[in-house]
Amino acid sequence: MKQETLLLFCIILLYGSFSVFGQGSSCENLDPFCAGDEELVFPNSNTTNSNIVNGQPGPDYGCLLSQPYPAWFYLQVEETGNLRFDISQFQNEDGGGSQYDVDFIVWGPFDRTEDYCTDDSLSELNIVDCSYEPDTVEQMFIPNAEEGQVYVVLITNYEELPGFISLRQTNSDQANSGSTDCGILDEVLGPDRFLCGQNETTLDATTDGVERYEWFRFDNTTNNFEIIANEEDPTLTITNSGRYKVIVYENITGQADEDEIEVTFYSEPVANTPEDLYLCDPNQTTIDLSAASAEILNGNSAEENYRVNFYESIQELEAENPISNPTAFPVEESREIVAQVEGTESGCLSNEVIFNVELTFVPENFLPAESVICVDVDGTVLDQQGIGEDLGTDYTYEWIAGGNTISTEAVLNFTETPNFNSVSLIVTDIRSGCTIEFNTTLLVYSRPETVEVEIEGSDFTGGYIISAEATPGPGNETTYEYSADNGNWQGSTVFRNLDPGNHTISAREINGCGITTSEEFYLVGYPRFFTPNSDGYNDTWNIENTTEIQIKKLYVFDRYGKLIKELTPGGAGWDGTYNGRTLPADDYWFRVEFEKDGTNDHFGANFTLKR
Structure with missing residues (x-):
């Protein structure tokens, strides 16, 4: 405690006719202060800038036996926790020169809506910390400060000399530490707004302890914020894009604070359902989905840029998982693709559309490498013959021979022998525009003459x-x-x-x-069997003469070599009897003597009598 007598506080300080009043010289003129990781430095109250020699009557100043050249401040808690500060006073703003004795007192906590400058508020009951030590650096401690609370701080200049006060929070990096906020508003307007398909929106700056509101809109012509007349409510409904600002005035101190917001109204993007995409080449394994983008984007306004996001399914769209490689999307079979348009600035999204990726491969063996044309021995085409196949109404055909188109029908028919040896066919898928060309060699064949x-x-x-x-x-x-x-x-x-x-x-x-x-x-030959049953078929056995072979003699024997019959060539033949007796079914033998090509020869073999 300073060893001073109360008589010292009765010294009368005389001033000239011109005085500079320091800010916060009374509680009604509170200034905010706050401190984070950085040091906060501000001028003290002294004989050159203030005529308030001592603290105002009424408050309980606790340990401060005197309050020379008081400077009143308030701090607002931003984050709950303990607050510990170093308060020091120097001759120069950079901390150089002489060091001066500094004292302080803290009252609180108060709600923002309270009138914390009354004698009841600045009472002994609400004193949080106080120091009247003859030190140039004081430690101010506010334990368990809660978010939104307000504390009133009085800092005095015992030596009454011009200088600067330094405030630094010393526990900001420690556990359970709090923090201070100099602002009345806490970005109440929120982040910039990008509104999709809306005609209006309401800005809300409602803040406790605020006496009045002023609303402004940025004017690009004057390059300044211009006040919006007759708008003094906490809320403002707007229908036009632009930069808006609100200024609020605290009802206790009259302190002003402001917040800004950019509001942009966007038309909702439109997504058109595109024509299906087609994959023509069976050797191609990927497709460029972005080829459908222009058609999907058609009709959107020029107010911003757009992109098309592609998804493998509605579920993937809902999961916000777009296809990562739309320009080389792998395709193994025909499938559906989901697309949605997104504004690149606004993030606005369109309705989703669905289109197909189709694989339209013409069969590889659709036209063989060689095609056969059948003609008769006189060279005429047999009936009406054709090559090719009708794949349906989705395809067109162009037959080319000798560099000329000879037909546009699905099947190339021939009514006469072609005068060209090869022909080409171009098949076009009308839906996709995909084309494929085949070549075939014509082979003309006929039966033997x-x-x-x-x-x-x-x-x-x-x-x-x-x-x-x-x-x-x-x-x-x-x-x-x-x-x-x-x-x-x-x-x-x-x-x-x-x-x-x-x-x-x-x-x-x-x-x-x-x-x-x-x-x-x-x-010419011999019968291998005969059936003498009088049915008119094979009833007798004989060997006939021909122009090549002349029969001389013909004998029939049984299996034991007994002569049964000598036959006359060209005669009635053997009827299966011997001396009028019917012989049994069995194998019999013959011997034939004949002349062939002027040479005599003979031959013998067996035959069968069947009954």
Whole structure:
């Protein structure tokens, strides 16, 4: 405690006719102060700037036996916690020069709406901290300060000399520390607003302990905020984009504080449903979804820029998980894609639209590398033949030969032998514009003109060997298959083991362009069996003469070698009896003596009598 007498406080200070009054010289003229990590420095009250020599009467000043040149302040708590400050007083603003004794007292806590300058408020009951020590640095401590509370602080200048007061919070980095706020408003207007599809919005600056409000709008012409006449309420309803400001005046101190906000009204973006996208090339594994962006964005205003976000499903849109690589989106099958337009400045979103990604691959074997045209031996086309396939109304076709378009039908029909060897086909998908080109070589084939037969051997000399020769018809060189008597087809032209009797050999073109059959020919031989049952079929057994073989003698024996019958060539044949007696069913033998090509020969074998 300073060792001074009360007489010292009775000294009369005389001033000239001009005085400079320090701010906060009375409680009704409170100034705010606050301190965070940075030091707050401000001028003290002294003989050069104030004529308030001592504290106003009424308050309980606690430990301050005197209050020379008082400076009144208030602080407002921003964050709940303990507040600890160093208060010091120096001759110079930078902390240099002489150090002066500094004293203080703190009252509180008060609500913002309270009148905290009354004698009842500044009473002994509300004193929080006080120091009257002869120190140039004092520690001010406010424990358990709560957010929104107000504390009144009086700092005195015991030595009455001009100087500067320094205020620094010393516990801001410690646990359970609080913080102070110099503002009346706490950004009550909030962040800038981007309003989508709205016509108006209301700004609300309602603040406790505020006496009046003033609203302003920024004028781009004057480059200043201009007051909005007759708007003194805590709220302001606006319909135009712009920069707005509110100034509030505290009802206790009259202190002014302000907040600003930028409000922009945006039209809601529009998303148009685009045409489906198509993937044409079967070797292409990705598609550029942004190709649909222009169509989706069509019709939006020019008030801001837009982007299109693509999603794999409605669920992905709701989860705000857009496709990350829309320019190279992998596609394995036809599927739906969801799109939404977003304003790049406002973040406004459109309705969602859905379109398809379609895979429109024409079958790879749609047109073979080679196409067959069948003609007859005179060169005419067999019936009406065509190449190609009708894929439906979604496709167009262009057939090209020799550089000229010869047809736009799905199937290229031929009524006569074409005079070109190859043809191209361009197939276009009308929906996507995708095109694919095929090329095919035309192969003209025909059935054989003739089939000639050459006969070698006989039934009596190891069997016949029949050789067929097909004479090619017009068109390209081809391959034929052969058949004897409408039997199985074979590639070989040689036939063996044909039974005696009438035969034909047929040859067919392997691509189905027709069959030609030889003239009928007859093979001489012996019957392998006969059935003497008087039914008119195979009732007798005999060997006939032919132009190739002349029968001289013909004998029939039983299985023991007994001569049963000598037959006359060309006669009635054997009826299965011996001396008028019917012989049993069994194997019998014959011997034939014949002349062939001027040479005599003989042959023997068995045959069967069946009953």
